[in-house]
Amino acid sequence: MEPRNIFQYIIIALKGMGMGIAELVPGVSGGTIAFVAGIYEEFISSLNNINLKTLNLWRSHGFKSFWIALNGNFLAALFVGMLISIFSFSKLISWLLENQPIPLWSFFFGLVLASVFFVAKAIKNWNLAKVVLLILGAVVAFYITKLPPSENSNSLLFLFFSGALAICAMILPGISGSFILVLLGSYKTVLDAVDDRDFKILIAVGLGVVFGLLSFAKVLKWMFNNYKNITLAVLSGFILGSLNKIWPWKKILETRMYGDKEKIIAEQSISPFAFDGESQLIYAIIAAIIGFSLIFILEKTASKK
Secondary structure, three states: OOOOOHHHHHHHHHHHHHHHHHHHOOOOOHHHHHHHOOOHHHHHHHHHOOOHHHHHHHHHHOHHHHHHHHOHHHHHHHHHHHHHHHHHHHHHHHHHHHHOHHHHHHHHHHHHHHHHHHHHHOOOOOOHHHHHHHHHHHHHHHHHHHOOOOOOOOOHHHHHHHHHHHHHHHHOOOOOHHHHHHHHOOHHHHHHHHHHOOHHHHHHHHHHHHHHHHHHHHHHHHHHHHOHHHHHHHHHHHHHHHOOOOOOOEEEEEEEEEOOEEEEEEEEEOOHHHOOOOOOHHHHHHHHHHHHHHHHHHHHHHHHO
16 A cells, blocks of 8 residues: 555544544444445454554564554544544534434435445446345344344443444444444443443443454454455445434434433334424435435545545
8 A cells, every 4th residue: 555645644534533423423333434435444454453463563573563564544543533523523413413403314314325325336246146135234224223222231241242242333334333332221331431430331341342343343354355245235235224213204202311311212213294393304305415415525536536
């Protein structure tokens, strides 16, 4: 890979910001943004560089060799961008979710819908098997979005695996990590642990995150290296099936208190015409078109490069 200049690393940081913003919205995966931004495979490959062999380079050949083998500049730029957006936009996203949820969900619905076309277009030699895998991926993702949440659990082993599954969801285009925590019943425990500085729980979840990050990244890298078109077909289905989660018009079926905040944990997608309230249909359509168009603008820019 040719060395990048400062401007290219700024672009990577901006893509990281896009991933961070996506993770702030429950139901939207940062992995989807990484895919349409053209950095998904490099992201997965770079995560796979975090291993004992790479760490040994630090000891035997110095930090510079370790950093180059890690693709450290890329990961650093990406994670800095993610952190900037999480700290900068969390209040804005929270405000939009509370005050303008329909236009916000519509924007992301258009963006994710376009992502399906974007990922599916990268598949070469379509055949019946790939179509079946796409449908299967969509059914699995749709089923996950319909699952009822589990009861809260404080078991450290359970929280370890919760962290592992949540980070896998973040990497995988389609399903968000926070949504997986809600399904597993770990959301409140992790949220309380952050507020109470309960390091025992945070360490257990953190170790699970590291385990899931490294192990799942290896699986994805192997899939891309050996079965790229099949992997893309399944991922396209996953993104398609996840659209149910971010459909703008919902009927609330169940809520639950997390601390002093009420969180929606069960809802049903309905028609905008059956929505009990202001459907904001025109604004929703405009927002969806903007989100949909943004993906193809990004693709066109990447193609010119």
